[in-house]
Every structure is written in structure tokens, then in C-alpha cells.
Amino acid sequence: MQRPGGKxxxxxxxxxxxxxxxxxxFEAIVRAHQDRVYSFCARMLSDREDALDAAQEVxxxxxxxxxxxxGEAALSTWLLRIAANRCLNRIRRRKSLSxxxxxxxxxxxxxxxxxIFQPAGDEADRPDRLAETCELGEILTEALSRLDPGSRWxxxxxxxxxxxxxEIATLADVPVGTVKSRLHRARMAIxxxxxxxx
Amino acid sequence: MDTxxxxxxxxxxxxxxxxxxxxxxxxxxxxxxxxCGECAGCADSLFAVRxxxxxxxxxxxxxxxxxxxxxxxxxEDRDPRASSAPGGADATRPFLSRFRIPLEAAAxxxxxxxxxxxxxxxxxxxxxxxxxxxxxxxxxxSVDISxxxxxxxxxxxxxxxxxxxxxxxxxxxxxxxxxKPRTWTAADLPSVPAIRASTDSGRIVPIAPFFGPTAxxxxxxxxxxxxxxxxxxxxxxxxxxxxxxxxxxxxxxRPLPYGRDIVLDVKPESREGAEERIxxxxxxxxxxxxxxxxxxxxxxxxxxxxxxxxxxxxxxxGFLDELRRIGNMPQEGLPSAIDIPAGPRPGTIAYAxxxxxR
Numbered sequence: 001m002q003r004p005g006g007k008x009x010x011x012x013x014x015x016x017x018x019x020x021x022x023x024x025x026f027e028a029i030v031r032a033h034q035d036r037v038y039s040f041c042a043r044m045l046s047d048r049e050d051a052l053d054a055a056q057e058v059x060x061x062x063x064x065x066x067x068x069x070x071g072e073a074a075l076s077t078w079l080l081r082i083a084a085n086r087c088l089n090r091i092r093r094r095k096s097l098s099x100x101x102x103x104x105x106x107x108x109x110x111x112x113x114x115x116i117f118q119p120a121g122d123e124a125d126r127p128d129r130l131a132e133t134c135e136l137g138e139i140l141t142e143a144l145s146r147l148d149p150g151s152r153w154x155x156x157x158x159x160x161x162x163x164x165x166x167e168i169a170t171l172a173d174v175p176v177g178t179v180k181s182r183l184h185r186a187r188m189a190i191x192x193x194x195x196x197x198x
Numbered sequence: 199m200d201t202x203x204x205x206x207x208x209x210x211x212x213x214x215x216x217x218x219x220x221x222x223x224x225x226x227x228x229x230x231x232x233x234c235g236e237c238a239g240c241a242d243s244l245f246a247v248r249x250x251x252x253x254x255x256x257x258x259x260x261x262x263x264x265x266x267x268x269x270x271x272x273x274e275d276r277d278p279r280a281s282s283a284p285g286g287a288d289a290t291r292p293f294l295s296r297f298r299i300p301l302e303a304a305a306x307x308x309x310x311x312x313x314x315x316x317x318x319x320x321x322x323x324x325x326x327x328x329x330x331x332x333x334x335x336x337x338x339x340s341v342d343i344s345x346x347x348x349x350x351x352x353x354x355x356x357x358x359x360x361x362x363x364x365x366x367x368x369x370x371x372x373x374x375x376x377x378k379p380r381t382w383t384a385a386d387l388p389s390v391p392a393i394r395a396s397t398d399s400g401r402i403v404p405i406a407p408f409f410g411p412t413a414x415x416x417x418x419x420x421x422x423x424x425x426x427x428x429x430x431x432x433x434x435x436x437x438x439x440x441x442x443x444x445x446x447x448x449x450x451x452r453p454l455p456y457g458r459d460i461v462l463d464v465k466p467e468s469r470e471g472a473e474e475r476i477x478x479x480x481x482x483x484x485x486x487x488x489x490x491x492x493x494x495x496x497x498x499x500x501x502x503x504x505x506x507x508x509x510x511x512x513x514x515x516g517f518l519d520e521l522r523r524i525g526n527m528p529q530e531g532l533p534s535a536i537d538i539p540a541g542p543r544p545g546t547i548a549y550a551x552x553x554x555x556r
Contacts, residue, residue, distance in 0.1 A: 030267050038259035049463075049526040052263055057519075059267040060274070093523070094468075140254055159251035184212035191240070191247045 015075060018066055026066075030059050033076055036161075037083050043156055044087035046145045054090055058083045073167075080161055081171055084153050091149045143193045151186035158183055202230040207237045211244050273515050460518075460549050463556040464525035472524060472553050476505045479520035485509035503553045514547045521551065 014032065017025035037058050042051035061082050062069075069078060144152055154172070157163040158179075165183075169176045207230045213219040214227050231238045464472050473489055480487040488506045509517055521527060 026271065027264070027268060030264055034259040034263050034267075035256040038263055039256035042257055048260070052260060052266070053522045053526070055259065055263055056266050056270060056522075060270050063267075063271050063274075090523075137254065137257070140250060155251065159248055160254050162252075180213065180218075184209065187212060187244060187247060188208070190251075191243050194243075194247060 015066060015069060015071070026063060029062070029066075029075070033079050034059075036076060037079050040080055040083050040156055040161070041087055043141055043144055043160075044084075044149070044153055045090060046141075050090060054083065054086045057086050061086075077163070077167070080157065080163075084157065084171060088149065088153065139194065140190075143190045146193055147186050147189060151182050151189075154179060154183050155186045155190070159187070200230050200233050201226050204230075204234060204237050207231065207234065208240055211241050215241070215245055215248065270515075458547075458549055460521065460527060460551045461554055462521055462525040462527055462551050463554050466555055468525065469553075469555050473503055473505055475524045476507070476521065476551055476553075479517055479524070480505070480507040480509065482520070483509050483513035483517040485513060485517065505551045505553070506548065507551065508546050508548045511545050511547050514549075517549075525553070526556075 014025055014029045018029060034055065038051060038055045041054040041058070042048065045051050045054060058079060062079060069075070073081075144155065147155065154168055157168055157171070158165070163171075165176050165179050169179045172179065207227055210219055210223060210227050214224055219227065231241055462472075462476070477487045477489070485507050487508075489503070507517070518527075
């Protein structure tokens with residue numbers, strides 16, 4: 001998988017092909033990035049149809065603006081930036097936001113309180129052990145969905161997609177220190193959700 | 199020597215694992231972790247979480263995503279006015295795209311000039327000799343463009359009857375029986391919404407009927423005098439579309455389908471005000487709308503309400519995009535094509551948006 005920050009040769013070739021008007025170039029770009037963009041949207045929005053709509057908007061926006069894409073970042077980074085903005089806009093529009101949000105999980109006073117599943121045992125409390133016995137993607141996605149959206153997208157971009165703190169700070173228009181502290185709190189929250197006795 | 203407490207130590211764990219912590223703080227944290235099993239376990243599990251997130255595989259995109267994206271792109275490609283793309287398909291016609299707005303402005307000016315010229319054209323010479331009143335100037339009652347006519351306090355109907363300006367209905371005149379020349383007004387232009395409606399204090403203000411003219415089997419094509427007058431007077435309830443632009447009689451003889459049905463799934467919590475949002479989207483797209491009251495049959499079928507809209511053809515794609523922001527359109531409820539000539543006038547598109555609570 002191509003990580004952000006590098007200029008992947010295949011993607012650059014596709015962008016060039018698109019700019020030259022070669023048929024099928026844009027379809028190839030969509031094929032190359034649709035999983036990543038859709039995953040990001042699905043994890044941000046926790047709703048398949050919403051994620052589909054958002055991902056479609058991302059690629060449509062890319063189609064409109066690819067001619068102005070300067071290639072300073074990888075195409076995937078650029079697409080994910082668009083996706084982050086689109087998803088955040090959608091989340092802001094949701095009237096039921098407060099109902100969907102879970103409060104920041106406090107350190108559990110009792111084992112199992114606030115966790116999304118029951119503790120399995122001593123050794124199995126470790127997140128990596130739990131992941132071996134459960135559906136990893138589902139657990140993590142569920143844990144991510146419990147975060148407030150303002151932190152969720154930072155975790156997704158930083159820990160899942162590999163964006164740097166500086167890139168996220170630029171995108172969020174906040175200082176790097178704020179990004180670091182929000183990320184740390186979000187990671188600790190996920191840790192608590194995944195491992196009630198950790 | 200351990201100089202940190204557990205709270206301080208845990209707050210620094212992320213930076214410690216990133217390797218961005220200052221050397222002195224990192225050393226102090228390392229000392230604390232060696233002596234505090236609880237914090238060491240916390241650090242281990244935090245590291246494990248980050249590793250799990252790092253290798254979290256992407257979910258495969260549903261197959262319909264690619265199809266939807268390509269369809270949307272194709273739709274914009276066909277309708278360059280709906281696209282602001284500086285590249286892509288527009289790259290193949292950069293010259294025209296540069297002059298898009300001036301061309302539209304030129305088209306509007308040309309259209310206005312055509313109407314003006316048509317208005318100034320002298321009447322045809324053939325006149326029934328038995329109608330001396332028809333010797334009056336051939337200005338139509340609905341449009342008053344000429345300076346000379348503007349200076350006048352009254353205008354003249356085709357039959358020579360002088361009517362007070364601005365309120366022709368109060369003249370108490372009956373429509374003349376003689377056939378009148380076909381005249382066009384701005385309201386007749388297909389790209390200009392005939393009536394603007396708006397939402398007011400959360401309620402949709404009713405608008406004039408879309409299909410004002412009744413079927414005219416004769417198909418004369420000439421709008422009746424009272425219809426024109428009532429439209430000019432701004433009486434929404436009395437508005438009639440000019441017959442020049444409605445569908446041909448062959449279509450009026452059978453029930454109009456109100457365009458393509460669109461099913462819009464909205465979440466229960468978003469149900470409130472869905473009609474208003476759809477109506478606003480239609481207005482933003484330069485269209486008009488009509489709210490259909492929920493009846494028992496539609497309620498039985500799960501439809502929570504229906505909004506009929508008529509849009510300029512060019513605005514259809516944008517309107518569908520706005521609908522997607524309001525709710526979800528299931529595949530079976532999404533038109534595969536938007537260029538269906540289902541509108542009541544040329545250049546318009548009609549949709550019946552059926553709201554479904556899911």
C-alpha cells in the first residue's frame with residue numbers, strides 16, 4: 001500500500017494520463033483509491049450509505065479539480081484530505097450527533113464498565129490477544145465510532161493512514177501540540193474501550 | 199530515581215512512543231516505567247492499540263461506488279454548465295469553457311432582443327374587415343416594452359379596448375372572442391422559473407399549479423386573454439402556463455407522470471423538515487415545487503410525503519446531489535439518467551421525490 005508523503009509512480013502516471021485526456025485514466029484512479037477512501041468515510045460516518053455518498057463526492061471533487069492538483073503530496077493524501085473535509089461536513093449536519101456520540105470514557109471503576117465487550121481473562125485482556133479471537137476490524141471500527149468525530153478523524157489519518165502531525169495540524173488548522181494531545185487522549189480512550197482492565 | 203507520578207507519565211506515553219519526547223523527559227519516563235508495572239502495562243497496551251490501528255486493513259469499497267462515480271462524472275461531462283472542472287473533460291474544450299458565462303449572457307441578451315423584435319413586428323396585414331376595432335396598434339396586453347407604450351397610462355388590448363395598467367382584471371372586460379396573436383413573455387421562457395415559491399416560517403407556501411392549462415383538444419396554441427392577464431397581475435392562484443410551452447395535446451390526453459419517481463430514504467431523526475429541505479434545494483436549483491399531501495394510500499406504502507419539483511434541465515444533477523445530502527437514495531429509487539424529457543416544458547425536468555422513513 002502506498003503511504004502518504006511519497007510520490008507513487010503509478011499514481012503520478014495516472015494523473016498525467018488523466019490530464020492528457022486519456023480514456024479510462026480517471027476510472028483507474030478511482031479503482032486504485034476507492035477502498036482507502038471508502039474505508040475512511042465508512043469509519044468516519046459509521047453508515048454505509050453515507051460513506052458511499054461521501055466517497056462519491058470525494059471522487060467527483062477530484063475529477064473537477066485534478067487539473068489543479070500540483071502533486072505536492074501524494075494523490076492518496078490529497079483524496080483523504082478531501083474525504084476528511086466531506087465527512088466532517090456531513091457529521092456537522094447530522095442532527096442526531098449528540099445521540100451518536102459516547103462521552104469520553106472514564107477510567108473504569110469496575111471491570112467491564114464502559115467496554116464494548118466483556119473482559120475475557122487476564123492474558124486475553126491485552127488488545128492484541130483480543131484481536132486474535134475477535135474480528136479485528138469490527139472491534140476497532142466499533143471503538144473508533146465511540147470517539148468524538150473531532151478526534152476520530154485525527155486517529156484515522158494519523159494511526160491508520162500514516163499522516164504526520166504537521167499534516168493533520170495543517171488540515172485541522174490547529175497547532176501541532178493540540179493535535180498531539182487530542183491524539184493521545186483518543187488513543188488512550190480506545191485502549192480503555194478495548195481493554196477494560198488495562 | 200523516579201521523579202514522575204503516574205499521571206505525568208501516562209500523558210507522555212504517545213510522544214514517548216513517537217520518539218518525539220525530549221531526551222530528559224524520555225529518560226525520566228523510562229525510569230518510571232521500569233518501576234511502575236501499571237504504567238508499563240498501560241504503555242504496552244497503548245503500543246498494541248497503535249499497532250492494530252496501523253495494520254487495520256481497508257474495507258473493500260462496494261462495487262456500486264465505481265459505477266456511481268463514473269455515472270456522476272459522465273453526467274457532469276454531458277452538462278458542462280453543472281461542472282466547474284478546470285480539467286478532465288473540460289480540458290478538451292478549454293476555449294469554450296473560458297467563455298461559458300459570457301456566452302450565457304449573450305444568449306440571454308439575444309433572447310431578449312428576439313422577444314423585443316417580435317413585439318415590435320407589425321401585425322400581419324390580413325384582418326377581418328368586420329373588425330374595425332382591430333385597427334388599433336398591435337400591442338399585446340401582457341407585455342409593454344416600448345417607450346411609447348410605457349409613457350401611456352393605459353394600454354390597448356387587441357380588440358381596441360383600453361385597459362388600466364397593472365390591474366387588468368379590474369377593468370371588468372370580458373375576454374374578446376377573436377383570436378389573438380401569440381405573444382411571449384419572460385414567464386414563458388423555459389429556463390426561467392415561472393413562479394418563485396419560498397418556505398416561510400417552516401411551512402411551505404403553496405404555489406400555483408404546475409399544469410395550469412387544461413387540455414385543449416383544439417390545440418390552438420393561443421393563450422386565453424384572461425390567463426395572460428392574471429399571470430401578469432401576479433396572481434399566483436390564477437396563474438396559467440402559456441400553452442405555447444406545455445406538452446403537446448397528445449401528452450395532455452393522458453395523465454402526466456410528474457416526471458421520474460425518486461425514493462428518498464431519510465432517518466427518523468431527520469424526517470422533520472425534510473420537505474422544506476427538498477423544497478429549498480429545488481429553489482436553489484432554479485426550480486419550483488409542489489407539496490403533495492400524504493394520503494392514506496401513500497402512507498400504507500411507507501411514503502411519508504411527496505414533493506414534486508420541476509427544474510431547469512441543467513440543474514438536475516445539482517438537485518440530485520442536494521437530495522443525497524438530505525437522505526439516501528436507494529439504487530432502485532435513483533434515476534439512472536437525468537436527461538429524461540419529463541418536464542412540462544422543453545428544457546425542464548420533473549421529479550416526484552417520495553420521502554420514505556428508514
